[in-house]
Amino acid sequence: MQDEVLSINNVSKTFVTEKGLGVCALDNISLSIKENDFICLVGPSGCGKSTLLRIIAGLETAGEGEVLYRGNKILKPGKRRGMVFQEYSLLPWRTVLGNVGLGPELAGEPAVNCRKIAHEYLEMVGLEKFAGSYPYELSGGMRQRVAIARALANDPDILLMDEPFGALDAHTRIILQKELLKICEANRKTIVFVTHSVDEAIYLADRIVVMTSGPGKIKELIDVSISRPRGRGDQSYGKLSARILDMLEEEVTGNSATPLSDQQEELRKEVI
Amino acid sequence: MSKVKRRNGFLVSLIIPVIFVVLWWVIALRVDNPIVLPYVSQVFALLINPMGELISMGSLLSNVIVSLIRVLVGYILAVLLAIPMGILMGYYSSIHDLFNNFLGIFRPIPPLAWVPLVLAWFGVASFATLSGVEDGQLYIWLNNLKISMVFIIFIGALFPVLTSTIYGVRSVNKTLIDSTLVLGANNREIFSKVLIPAAAPSIVNGMRTGLGVAWMCLVSAEMLPGSISGVGYLITHAYTLARTDIVIAGMICIGAVGALLDGVFRLFENRKFKWQSMAR
Numbered sequence: 001m002q003d004e005v006l007s008i009n010n011v012s013k014t015f016v017t018e019k020g021l022g023v024c025a026l027d028n029i030s031l032s033i034k035e036n037d038f039i040c041l042v043g044p045s046g047c048g049k050s051t052l053l054r055i056i057a058g059l060e061t062a063g064e065g066e067v068l069y070r071g072n073k074i075l076k077p078g079k080r081r082g083m084v085f086q087e088y089s090l091l092p093w094r095t096v097l098g099n100v101g102l103g104p105e106l107a108g109e110p111a112v113n114c115r116k117i118a119h120e121y122l123e124m125v126g127l128e129k130f131a132g133s134y135p136y137e138l139s140g141g142m143r144q145r146v147a148i149a150r151a152l153a154n155d156p157d158i159l160l161m162d163e164p165f166g167a168l169d170a171h172t173r174i175i176l177q178k179e180l181l182k183i184c185e186a187n188r189k190t191i192v193f194v195t196h197s198v199d200e201a202i203y204l205a206d207r208i209v210v211m212t213s214g215p216g217k218i219k220e221l222i223d224v225s226i227s228r229p230r231g232r233g234d235q236s237y238g239k240l241s242a243r244i245l246d247m248l249e250e251e252v253t254g255n256s257a258t259p260l261s262d263q264q265e266e267l268r269k270e271v272i
Numbered sequence: 273m274s275k276v277k278r279r280n281g282f283l284v285s286l287i288i289p290v291i292f293v294v295l296w297w298v299i300a301l302r303v304d305n306p307i308v309l310p311y312v313s314q315v316f317a318l319l320i321n322p323m324g325e326l327i328s329m330g331s332l333l334s335n336v337i338v339s340l341i342r343v344l345v346g347y348i349l350a351v352l353l354a355i356p357m358g359i360l361m362g363y364y365s366s367i368h369d370l371f372n373n374f375l376g377i378f379r380p381i382p383p384l385a386w387v388p389l390v391l392a393w394f395g396v397a398s399f400a401t402l403s404g405v406e407d408g409q410l411y412i413w414l415n416n417l418k419i420s421m422v423f424i425i426f427i428g429a430l431f432p433v434l435t436s437t438i439y440g441v442r443s444v445n446k447t448l449i450d451s452t453l454v455l456g457a458n459n460r461e462i463f464s465k466v467l468i469p470a471a472a473p474s475i476v477n478g479m480r481t482g483l484g485v486a487w488m489c490l491v492s493a494e495m496l497p498g499s500i501s502g503v504g505y506l507i508t509h510a511y512t513l514a515r516t517d518i519v520i521a522g523m524i525c526i527g528a529v530g531a532l533l534d535g536v537f538r539l540f541e542n543r544k545f546k547w548q549s550m551a552r
Contacts, residue, residue, distance in 0.1 A: 059454070082455070
C-alpha cells in the first residue's frame with residue numbers, strides 16, 4: 001500500500017537478564033500505520049510499549065521480525081523519525097534556542113538558518129520569549145513544549161512520543177494535549193504516542209492500540225470515531241473510556257502479570 | 273544588600289588567618305629561637321622582597337617560576353593523556369574493561385613510591401638531554417626540567433583527571449544521547465555535542481583536583497638528585513642550613529600559588545557550569 005508509513009511485522013523482543021534468563025517484552029507484534037495517523041499505544045506499565053517505540057525509532061533492534069519505514073528496514077535512528085521523551089531530554093548547557101536549533105545544526109545548516117528555524121518553531125509552541133533561557137529556568141510543561149518544538153524543527157516524517165506528558169500535573173497535561181492537537185492540525189504528521197492514560201489516548205488518537213502485558217501483545221485495535229474537539233463529558237467518550245479501562249483491568253487482575261511486568265520494566269532499564 | 277553581605281563574608285574569612293598570625297607572632301616571641309620558630313617579621317621580610325637573592329639559589333620568585341613550569345609540564349602531559357582516555361573508557365565499556373583493573377593497581381601507589389624506579393630509568397636526564405640543546409639560556413631552562421620530576425608530577429595528576437573523566441562520561445543521562453541520536457547525530461557528533469559538554473563539569477573538577485595533587489607532588493619531585501632549583505628544593509636546602517624562615521616563606525608560596533590556581537579553576541567552573549548546579 002502506498003500510504004503505509006510504518007509496517008511492523010511480527011516483532012518480538014527478548015531481554016536477557018544478567019543471570020542469563022530471557023524476559024519476553026514484545027511477542028509477535030504486527031501493526032500497520034498510515035500517513036497522518038495518530039496512533040496511541042496504551043497498556044499496563046511494562047507491556048513493552050516504550051520498547052516498541054524505541055524499536056521504531058531505531059534506538060533498539062527487534063529480536064525477531066522487522067519494522068519497515070516506507071518500505072525500508074529500520075536499522076538505526078534517523079532524523080525522519082523524530083522522538084519526544086518523557087523528560088530530561090533537553091541539553092541543559094544549551095539555551096532553549098540552542099536546543100530547538102540542534103536538529104538543523106546536525107544537518108549542517110548554517111548558524112543563521114538554525115536560529116531562524118528555531119525561532120519559528122518556538123513561536124509555534126508559544127515560547128519565543130524564552131529563547132535565551134536555559135531549560136532549568138523553565139517549568140516542566142514549558143520544557144516539554146521545547147522538546148516538541150525541537151522534534152518538529154527537524155521536520156520529521158513521523159513523530160514518536162514516549163509518554164511526553166507523563167511527568168506533568170493533570171492541568172498542564174490537558175493544556176498540552178490541546179496544543180499538540182492544534183500543532184498537528186497546522187503541521188500534519190504521522191504520530192505514534194505512548195501513554196498509560198486511557199483518557200489521554202481517547203482525547204488524542206485516531207486509533208488506539210491496547211496492549212497486554214508480560215509478554216506485550218496487541219489485545220485490541222480501536223478506531224476512535226468521536227468527532228473533534230472531543231468533549232470529556234460526552235457519553236461516547238465515557239463509554240469508550242470504560243471499555244478500555246475494563247480491558248486493562250482484566251489484564252492486571254486476570255493473570256499474575258503485574259509483579260512480573262514491573263520486574264520486566266526494571267530489567268528493561270537495566271539492560272539499556 | 274548583597275554587596276554588604278559579600279564584604280561581610282570577606283571580613284569573616286579574614287578572622288582565622290589574623291588570629292593565626294597573631295598567635296604565631298606571640299609564640300615566636302615567647303620561644304625566642306628563630307630556628308625552631310622564626311619571627312613573623314623575618315618571614316614577612318622575605319615575602320615582600322621576592323626578587324631578593326637567597327642562600328645563593330636565586331630569588332624566591334625565580335624558584336617559584338621554575339617549580340610552576342615543572343608542574344605545568346607534567347600536569348599538561350597528564351591531562352592530554354587522561355581526558356581522551358577517560359572519555360573512551362567512559363563511553364565504551366569494552367575499553368573500560370580492558371584498562372580498568374590494570375589502572376586500578378597503579379592508582380593507589382603514591383607518586384613518591386615511584387621515585388627509586390624513576391631515578392633508575394631517567395637518572396638526572398632532563399628535557400635538555402632529550403632535545404639535544406647544549407648551551408645558552410634555553411639550556412638552563414630545559415636542564416631544570418628533569419624527566420624524573422615531570423614523571424612524578426605526571427603520575428600524580430593523571431589519576432584524578434582520568435577518574436573524573438570516566439565518571440563524568442559514564443553518568444551522562446542516556447536520554448540526552450538518545451534524543452540527540454534521533455535528531456540525526458552521528459557518533460562523532462554524540463561525542464562533541466553531548467558527551468564532552470555533559471561531562472565537562474566533572475572533567476574540569478578532576479583537572480582542578482589533579483592540579484592540586486601535581487602541586488603537592490612538587491616538593492617530593494624536587495628532592496630528587498640533580499635538582500638545583502625550585503621552591504621544593506629551596507625548602508630542603510634551607511632546612512640543611514637551618515634557615516627555617518626560608519622554609520616557611522617557601523611553604524607559604526606553595527600554598528598561595530596552589531590556592532590561586534585552584535581559585536582560577538573555581539571561577540571558571542562557576543561561570544561556565546552554572547547549568548549543572550541548577551539542572552534537576
